[in-house]
Amino acid sequence: MESLYTPLAAFLALILLPPLYRVLRGPTVFDRLLGASVIGNKTIVISCLFGFAFGRIEMFLDIALGYAILNFVGAVAIEKYFSSEEASR
Amino acid sequence: MRTPPVAGPFAPARRVPLGLVVQGLLLMALWLALSGMYDAFHLGLGALSVVCVLWLNARLRRARPIGPGRTEVHVLRFVAYCGWLLGQIVLSALHVAAVVLTPRMPVSPRVVRFRSDQPNDVARMLLACSITLTPGTLTVEVDADEFTVHALTGATARGLLDGTMQAKVARLFSDGPGRAVYDVRWEEG
Amino acid sequence: MNILLETAAIILFGSGVLFMLVGSLGLLRLPDFFTRTHASGKVDSVGMMLCLGGLALHEGPTLSGLKLVLVIAFVAVSSPVAAHALARAAVRSGLKPWRAPGQGGPDR
Amino acid sequence: MRTPSRSLVVVLAARGLAPAIQLFALYVVFHGHYSPGGGFQGGVLLAASFVLVRLAEGYGAGQHQIPRRAGLLLGVAGVLxxxxxxxxxxxxxxxxxxxxxxxxxxxxxxxxxxxxxxxxEVGVAITVAAVLTAIYDELLGDEDDA
Incomplete structure (x- = not known):
């Protein structure tokens, strides 16, 4: 598995492109947000992989957990914003 | 996610509820898993942190208790439910993956509303999350007993409406659940 | 035994990556926001949990493995809540779900 | 048809996750020597949990956790x-x-x-958490309490 870290991380980074397209082009603002949250998910996996690749797994896991938390709080904030603003597009 | 017994006007206000002890133990276990340092100094810091967190949240919980009904989970049933849910998730993830990968993409999204008797708010939340976590169905709104679900295909919607998941969630909290699924309405475009 | 565990880890991780790939493709191909939420938000988080589970198997029963399980648990709780919140906000701001032409009602 | 202004799912998830987030934040503060983090990062995570409760249940519920006045006082206390x-x-x-x-x-x-x-580090964390929460309160405090 050790030799697979870098190719896997590179492949995951490549998969980031479709959500990036959604973020840039998405017809509605919700499509953009969806793309952003998908990018956030993959970033968590990639940072865990980096932890293994650099041999500092406990450090990168803390980063991943903190990132997941902030991602979630951000999603709730966006829900709050758009369900209070009627007809915002 | 346990609540202390709802304190009536004459209940003694200052006794430590069992739920708080359990929550403290869970938080301490979380600290032990995070910390990885088991000397007296860091364990003391952990205990201090757990007390701070419990205090911060106990005030909120006393001011705004989570709705009525017993919220103690049957632990063994909960573990079994998690295993079952995991299997369901993988199965329907395969289904959705197949739908996406089919060239002509046979999606027929639809919105369905149904009612389900659940013993308390925690059960409703757990049901809504389980529905959402299962690919192919997405809870859009929860209003008291009524769930509004967006389904990707007819098959996923029918799988949801057979009531297995609803009955399982209700059984996590109480032994005599009500009707699992009733009053099904399909949203007309 | 070790070989077995390692193989299982690689299989888990590989299937997770495949699910993520499918999720990304779905994000491109599906017709509207709600259907995209199905494909990406959730096939994707399943793939992510599989990936992290594979990494946890690879790490073995150490503290870091336990932390990986914690990350999985957090994602398992937070990702449906986030998806629900986003979809609810979309509905409340007036976004109508896309319908396949000529379809509706219970039967396929 | 009446639709509730707050989502039950989000409220209960915030209730369930906020303690875990706060504990993780304190862990980040106290283990700043050995892993990434320290006062500022821990304070941000702590503030995120307070803001999460305020977002999910409205400003009024958040007041039961960290009142507005206590927030400002704590910010000063951390600096002191x-x-x-x-x-x-x-x-x-x-x-x-x-x-x-x-x-x-x-x-x-x-x-x-x-x-x-x-x-x-503890002082920094207290100040950062209190000031970030206070900024949230000042920006969209009581007006969103539906």
Whole structure:
């Protein structure tokens, strides 16, 4: 598995492109947000992989957990914003 | 996610509820898993942190208790439910993956509303999350007993409406659940 | 035994990556926001949990493995809540779900 | 048809996750020596949990957790803690933040140094959490309490 870290991380980074397209082009603002949250998910996996690749797994896991938390709080904030603003597009 | 017994006007206000002890133990276990340092100094810091967190949240919980009904989970049933849910998730993830990968993409999204008797708010939340976590169905709104679900295909919607998941969630909290699924309405475009 | 565990880890991780790939493709191909939420938000988080589970198997029963399980648990709780919140906000701001032409009602 | 303004799912998820987030934040504060993090990052995570409760249940519920006034007072208290620890070394003729010379009997200078750094981290975390929460309160405080 050790030799697979870098190719896997590179492949995951490549998969980031479709959500990036959604973020840039998405017809509605919700499509953009969806793309952003998908990018956030993959970033968590990639940072865990980096932890293994650099041999500092406990450090990168803390980063991943903190990132997941902030991602979630951000999603709730966006829900709050758009369900209070009627007809915002 | 346990609540202390709802304190009536004459209940003694200052006794430590069992739920708080359990929550403290869970938080301490979380600290032990995070910390990885088991000397007296860091364990003391952990205990201090757990007390701070419990205090911060106990005030909120006393001011705004989570709705009525017993919220103690049957632990063994909960573990079994998690295993079952995991299997369901993988199965329907395969289904959705197949739908996406089919060239002509046979999606027929639809919105369905149904009612389900659940013993308390925690059960409703757990049901809504389980529905959402299962690919192919997405809870859009929860209003008291009524769930509004967006389904990707007819098959996923029918799988949801057979009531297995609803009955399982209700059984996590109480032994005599009500009707699992009733009053099904399909949203007309 | 070790070989077995390692193989299982690689299989888990590989299937997770495949699910993520499918999720990304779905994000491109599906017709509207709600259907995209199905494909990406959730096939994707399943793939992510599989990936992290594979990494946890690879790490073995150490503290870091336990932390990986914690990350999985957090994602398992937070990702449906986030998806629900986003979809609810979309509905409340007036976004109508896309319908396949000529379809509706219970039967396929 | 009546639709509730707050989502039950989000409210209960915030209730369930906020303690875990706060504990993780305190872990980040207290283990700043060994892993990434420290006062600022931990404070941000702590503020995120407070803001999460306010977002999910409205401003009023958040007031039961960290009231607005207490937020500002805590922000001041954190800065004062930082300053007091830094200035304590003056008492024995040391420089600002010269932790080895803080007059606390019974500690070796090395231990004292790491302990005082921890206290400073706590001060930073309290200030950051309180000020970020206060910024949220000031920006969209009571007007969103449906």
């Amino acid at each position: 803690l930082f300053g007091a620890v830094g200035a304590a070394a003056f008492l024995t003729g040391g420089n600002f933040l010269d932790h080895g010379r803080v007059p606390l009997p019974g500690f070796a200078p090395a231990d004292l140094r790491s302990l005082m750094i921890l206290v400073i």
